[in-house]
Amino acid sequence: MLSILCALALTALSATSVQAHGYVQDVAVGSTHYTGYLPYSDPYTSPTPQRIIRPIPGNGPVTDVSLIDIQCNGYTDGGAPGSSPAPIYATVAAGSQMALNWTTWPDSHKGPIITYMARAPSDVTQWKPGTSAVWFKVAEAGKTASGLWAATDLLTASKSIYTFTIPPKLQAGQYLIRHEIIALHAAYTYPGAQFYPSCIQVKVTGSGTALPTSGLVSFPGAYTATTPGIAYDVYSNTSAYPIPGPAVWTGGN
Template sequence: MKNLSVLLSLAATFQGALAHYRWTSLVANGTKTADYYFVRQNTNYNSPVTDVTSNDIRCNAGGLASGASTNTATITAGSTVGFALDQSIYHIGPIQVYMSKAPSTASSYDGSGDWFKLAQLGPSFSSGAINWDATQVGQYTFKLPSSTPSGQYLLRVEHIAVHAASGANGAQFYISCANVNVVGGGSGKPGPTIKLPGGYKATDPGILFNPYYPVPTSYTFPGPAVWSG
């Protein structure tokens, strides 16, 4: 019986790990790029970040240290860009995308500056039912506003898994950052902005969230409003 209990525990752990996923690739010019070529490599395999007060909330565990060894992609303001995963999203929850302008090069930037939100994908609600539109998504793309100022940035994507978010620190953040150089940009003023960490609290309604019962009729995205240019 003891051996059976151990085996069941190991199986549950293994299944949990299989349910995790990583944003491994940048999508630019209609092409999915090689894994971790423009996306900073993390060091926690496919495990999520759960502490919103940690520096890991910027670019995942190890994502700050790997910047110098990661290439920088050239993307054009006004183009469609995005991220691809190593497998489809398994857990329920929203996707959000942020950018932060580097003071010099993207590869040397630690993400300690201001972050603005570019895109988000959350649940839709119909006839008292909730539909998590990000579930089973294998990549997520969005349009970079044409008024985005030229320069080098960190481009950050996150999926916030909320299947266990009804308890403290239960939300799981699956995060990656890419090094990008925006060309052909405009004179827009991106904002509002937040700091990471600092822009999220563990008690924010979109982070401490019960997705099951009573069935939610709305969802509040954490962080600032989307800047659309």
């Protein structure tokens, strides 16, 4: 009986742990849906599901901004932290919207939602950006003037779906989208902020020719321990929140 009770307790603890954080579980491009990488089932499914989101080890965060883990929260093929490519990509037209469905997000994990893109030099299903400065920001949402946070208040109001627009004049090609929530509930000192990035592989279509030539950043590199918005007390700070990273690239609008 004791062993059964212990097993039940561990199961409950595991379920609580799984619910404590989150990740993107579905990507919608128009009426087409792509199931996200599911860390608690995909590794044990045969044949391995074909995903457009690069593998992540679980629903937990990255807290050290100096690690390659901050890029995609994933693993390389050999099991070392990094960005292991996914086998397929989604096709999306420049100027169209992508809807990213998060698992239920804890209401205590206040913070911004930030989206970057990087153009793959060739096949995105084989490309690893490494520490090159190739990322440009295409969307961001932080704290509204009335104090509502993107990752809790606004995400909950939209039923856990965050929508952003592929820049309308962006040059056609294959891209890696880096989408993240930064949870600030313990960010009053560094390390404390929790980063939840996902990397999504896409092929952008259209006749656009625009590409950014400045404001490109690397991961790791874009954030440091002293970057504004990384160490931030959400409980006592009533001022505007400084979203970390470069300005949103507007050349594709």
